[in-house]
Amino acid sequence: MPELVDPNTRLRASFLKAVAEFHAEGPGRPVPWFVTDVDPPALTDAEAFAAYVARVLAERTEAAARPDARVPMTTLWWTEGDRVLGRLAIRHRLTPGLRRVGGHIGYDVRPSARRRGHATAMLAAALPVAAGLGIDRALLTCDEANIASRRVIEANGGRLLAADGGKLRFLLPTGSAQQLM
Numbered sequence: 001m002p003e004l005v006d007p008n009t010r011l012r013a014s015f016l017k018a019v020a021e022f023h024a025e026g027p028g029r030p031v032p033w034f035v036t037d038v039d040p041p042a043l044t045d046a047e048a049f050a051a052y053v054a055r056v057l058a059e060r061t062e063a064a065a066r067p068d069a070r071v072p073m074t075t076l077w078w079t080e081g082d083r084v085l086g087r088l089a090i091r092h093r094l095t096p097g098l099r100r101v102g103g104h105i106g107y108d109v110r111p112s113a114r115r116r117g118h119a120t121a122m123l124a125a126a127l128p129v130a131a132g133l134g135i136d137r138a139l140l141t142c143d144e145a146n147i148a149s150r151r152v153i154e155a156n157g158g159r160l161l162a163a164d165g166g167k168l169r170f171l172l173p174t175g176s177a178q179q180l181m
């Protein structure tokens, strides 16, 4: 059964293969930012990869929040055994910029693992994690043309809030205790 796990050094080979697949998707397919964030040749070195993993884990803290997002973010990898299938990041709170684009949760499934329900299952698995971070209703955004992402969000209970400039914004209940009261 696939599961969300913390980034870890054990998965280095598979993570780097997944990154290579995103790069190979070809022109016209936007490369996710988490992929442009890594330098695969540099990360083949075990120590460099350990430093990368440590940095990603540290982004969960206020002190090490990424300068571009400026909010703490929990990154998780969707894995089956030793294979990294995708990644998901939960931003702990919103900025005005994230309210427009980005929202609380972003995800990507590696090309060779798509259309098997992974993104839908990965987002479902992440909602309790978001609830644990105090997010009652997660804001998710996607491009209007991104039919797959829209389906993923709607399958997880996302309610369309607004469509604006080619972007869709959804609210998703995370199932937090506060919501049930």
Ligand SMILES: CC(C)(COP(=O)(O)OP(=O)(O)OC[C@H]1O[C@@H](n2cnc3c(N)ncnc32)[C@H](O)[C@@H]1OP(=O)(O)O)[C@@H](O)C(=O)NCCC(=O)NCCS
Pocket: 032, 106, 107, 108, 109, 110, 113, 114, 115, 116, 117, 118, 119, 120, 121, 141, 142, 143, 146, 147, 148, 149, 151, 152, 155
């Ligand atoms: C969007 C993405 C995460 C979907 O991942 P996935 O694991 O293939 O998604 P799922 O298998 O859970 O599919 C969800 C739904 O989308 C549909 N779908 C998947 N890919 C599709 C495509 N290329 N075109 C149309 N529908 C598609 C599936 O059939 C499924 O529909 P259903 O619920 O009616 O059966 C993946 O395509 C991806 O990583 N894309 C690049 C990055 C990205 O767009 N991230 C999201 C940013 S908001």
